[in-house]
Amino acid sequence: MENLQNILVVDDEETICEVLKLNLEIAGFNVDVANSAEEALALNMECYSLILLDVMMGKMSGFELAGIIRSTERLKDIPIIICTAKDSEDDLVEGFSRGVDDYIKKPFSMRELVLRVKSVLRRAAGKGEASTLKYKTLTLDVVGKSCSMGCKRIPLTKKEFEILHLFLSYPGRIFSREEILNRVWDDDVLVIDRTIDVNINRLRRKLGEYGNNIMTKLGYGYGFQQ
Amino acid sequence: MENLQNILVVDDEETICEVLKLNLEIAGFNVDVANSAEEALALNMECYSLILLDVMMGKMSGFELAGIIRSTERLKDIPIIICTAKDSEDDLVEGFSRGVDDYIKKPFSMRELVLRVKSVLRRAAGKGEASTLKYKTLTLDVVGKSCSMGCKRIPLTKKEFEILHLFLSYPGRIFSREEILNRVWDDDVLVIDRTIDVNINRLRRKLGEYGNNIMTKLGYGYGFQQ
DNA sequence: GAAATTTGTTATACATTTGTAACATTAACG
DNA sequence: CGTTAATGTTACAAATGTATAACAAATTTC
Numbered sequence: 267m268e269n270l271q272n273i274l275v276v277d278d279e280e281t282i283c284e285v286l287k288l289n290l291e292i293a294g295f296n297v298d299v300a301n302s303a304e305e306a307l308a309l310n311m312e313c314y315s316l317i318l319l320d321v322m323m324g325k326m327s328g329f330e331l332a333g334i335i336r337s338t339e340r341l342k343d344i345p346i347i348i349c350t351a352k353d354s355e356d357d358l359v360e361g362f363s364r365g366v367d368d369y370i371k372k373p374f375s376m377r378e379l380v381l382r383v384k385s386v387l388r389r390a391a392g393k394g395e396a397s398t399l400k401y402k403t404l405t406l407d408v409v410g411k412s413c414s415m416g417c418k419r420i421p422l423t424k425k426e427f428e429i430l431h432l433f434l435s436y437p438g439r440i441f442s443r444e445e446i447l448n449r450v451w452d453d454d455v456l457v458i459d460r461t462i463d464v465n466i467n468r469l470r471r472k473l474g475e476y477g478n479n480i481m482t483k484l485g486y487g488y489g490f491q492q
Numbered sequence: 493m494e495n496l497q498n499i500l501v502v503d504d505e506e507t508i509c510e511v512l513k514l515n516l517e518i519a520g521f522n523v524d525v526a527n528s529a530e531e532a533l534a535l536n537m538e539c540y541s542l543i544l545l546d547v548m549m550g551k552m553s554g555f556e557l558a559g560i561i562r563s564t565e566r567l568k569d570i571p572i573i574i575c576t577a578k579d580s581e582d583d584l585v586e587g588f589s590r591g592v593d594d595y596i597k598k599p600f601s602m603r604e605l606v607l608r609v610k611s612v613l614r615r616a617a618g619k620g621e622a623s624t625l626k627y628k629t630l631t632l633d634v635v636g637k638s639c640s641m642g643c644k645r646i647p648l649t650k651k652e653f654e655i656l657h658l659f660l661s662y663p664g665r666i667f668s669r670e671e672i673l674n675r676v677w678d679d680d681v682l683v684i685d686r687t688i689d690v691n692i693n694r695l696r697r698k699l700g701e702y703g704n705n706i707m708t709k710l711g712y713g714y715g716f717q718q
Numbered sequence: 719g720a721a722a723t724t725t726g727t728t729a730t731a732c733a734t735t736t737g738t739a740a741c742a743t744t745a746a747c748g
Numbered sequence: 749c750g751t752t753a754a755t756g757t758t759a760c761a762a763a764t765g766t767a768t769a770a771c772a773a774a775t776t777t778c
Contacts, residue, residue: 423724440637461726463766468725484734484765485650486637649735687737689755694736696756710745710754724775735764743756748749 271387272296272313276306276331277320277349286318289376290383303331311341316387321350332366345390347382367409399434401492404476406434415474425450426469433480433490440481440489462488497613498522498539502532502557503546503575512544515602516609518674529557537567542613547576571612575600602679625660627718630702632660641700651676652695659706659716666707666715688714 273295275286280301287297298314300306303326311317317335319328328348335341345367367386370379399406403416411427413420422430428450432441441449443459451457466488470477481491499521501512506527513523524540526532529552537543543561545554554574561567571593593612596605614623625632629642637653639646648656654676658667667675669685677683692714696703707717 425725436635438633439635457726458728460728460766464726464768467767482766483637489636651736683737686739686755690737690757693756693758708755720778722775722777724773726771726773728771729769731766731768733764733766735762737762738760739758741756741758743754745754746752748751 271315272298273383274298274300274306274309274311274314274317276300276303276317276323276328278302278323279320282320285376286379289380293380293383295383302326303328306331307334311335311344314344316345316347316383316390318347318349318383321348343390345386347386399431401434401437401476401479401490404473406430415476420472422469422472425465426472429465429469430473430490433488437490437492440483440486442487446487497541498524499609500524500526500532500535500537500540500543502526502529502543502549502554504528504549505546508546511602512605515606515679518679519606519609520675521609528552529554532557533560537561537570540570542571542573542609544573544575544609547574573608573612625657627660627663627702627705627716630699632656641702646698648695648698651691652698655691655695656699656716659714663716663718666709666712668713672713 273290275283275290275297277283277286277299278301283299283301287299290297298309300309302324306317319331321328328350332346332348335344335346347368347370348366349370367389368382370382399408405414406427407413408431413422413427413430429446432446432449443462446462447457466480466482470480473480479491480488482488499516501509501516501523503509503512503525504527509525509527513525516523524535526535528550532543545557547554554576558572558574561570561572573594573596575596594608596608623634625634631640632653633639634657639648639653639656655672658672658675659665669688672688673683673685692706692708696706699706705717706714708714
């Protein structure tokens with residue numbers, strides 16, 4: 267088993283670490299654990315393909331550790347995923363300014379985590395290759411959270427962006443309103459189905475000619491048609 | 493009926509068990525019930541494709557049973573879904589650490605349950621999300637909810653799609669009108685048998701030459717002939 | 719904390735799907 | 749053959765699903 271990729275998990279909660287480790291191992295990764303930023307720094311981090319950081323930790327926060335990693339020459343290209351309790355804008359800004367590659371909000375499913383990890387690794391392997399999703403001249407910059415058609419920028423709101431992100435991640439697939447709700451809206455909010463229709467409508471308009479690629483499948487839901 | 497997948501439901505509440513059993517059977521599964529973890533252990537669990545566990549049960553909890561299943565060599569790959577009253581972090585952590593595949597919070601709708609069950613089974617089957625059913629040039633894109641003959645798209649309505657989906661899932665099998673009703677129509681709707689005939693007719697027409705593959709077995713029902 | 723933006727809801731118009739009834743056709747069987 | 753039962757076909761009404769606009773509420777921004 268040569269090809270196993272090493273992942274470092276840094277979190278001060280033992281149980282969380284164990285869960286993460288177990289699930290990532292099941293997904294085929296080799297996982298090491300550090301229970302604090304300091305403990306992580308004591309390791310030779312060079313060997314990891316990806317580092318998974320919790321924001322909230324004892325002395326040094328995940329952000330700080332991310333900053334250190336990014337400013338260390340031999341570590342600066344290692345992808346970092348931050349686990350954050352809430353996705354406050356502040357966190358996002360702080361994270362991006364420190365070069366974090368992806369976020370995952372707690373509580374997250376293990377399935378989702380594994381998907382993100384794989385996605386980030388894929389991106390890293392191709393060197394920025396797939397940090398964007400494309401269809402013809404339509405480009406979605408997943409990291410920069412922006413959208414453009416050719417040279418023209420299309421300002422999307424968060425919901426619009428997330429919906430398009432979901433659709434372009436699985437072109438051709440039809441998502442039920444329930445699925446869209448689960449993946450775009452927070453778990454605790456309660457919105458009616460019509461809300462999705464309205465957001466789809468707004469997105470369609472902003473996408474101009476590409477708006478027609480967002481198809482309605484009567485009785486099923488919506489999706490992006492290639 | 494070879495292809496029926498077996499599901500084991502373990503719950504100490506008789507009524508819950510009955511409801512689950514009924515609904516899963518309608519969804520096309522074969523369901524056995526155990527009223528306690530101990531009772532479940534007495535069964536030969538090897539034959540089940542999925543085990544649905546309640547957390548709260550008399551002596552042994554669902555988690556404990558999950559732990560036992562996971563640590564038993566010949567059972568350890570069977571997918572497990574846990575039904576939990578509360579979604580406390582603790583429960584989630586405990587569950588994932590024992591290798592549970594999915595959660596469902598009470599109270600849940602039967603529709604949701606069936607969706608989760610199918611999703612977990614699909615995952616377990618190893619074939620990701622993408623799946624199509626084919627017969628010659630006829631292709632049914634199950635995730636895209638679309639149908640095509642060669643390059644030509646055949647727009648199907650939801651009912652038409654669902655009927656064809658059912659038929660192509662078990663080519664050669666004849667479905668009684670009652671079976672078709674149970675699998676294609678929602679539980680609470682009440683339609684007459686002739687409705688199915690009409691929908692079959694519509695489907696046949698849209699399928700053109702393949703329409704002839706939908707055969708009528710007089711006095712029994714309909715099916716797709718390979 | 720006021721203005722601007724985003725997001726959710728409601729209401730209405732519109733389009734499609736679906737169910738049913740009525741009648742036509744076909745198969746089974748004496 | 750002719751009768752009966754089952755299924756095929758058609759047309760239309762009813763039910764359902766979706767698009768859109770307008771407004772209200774929430775959130776963000778300055």
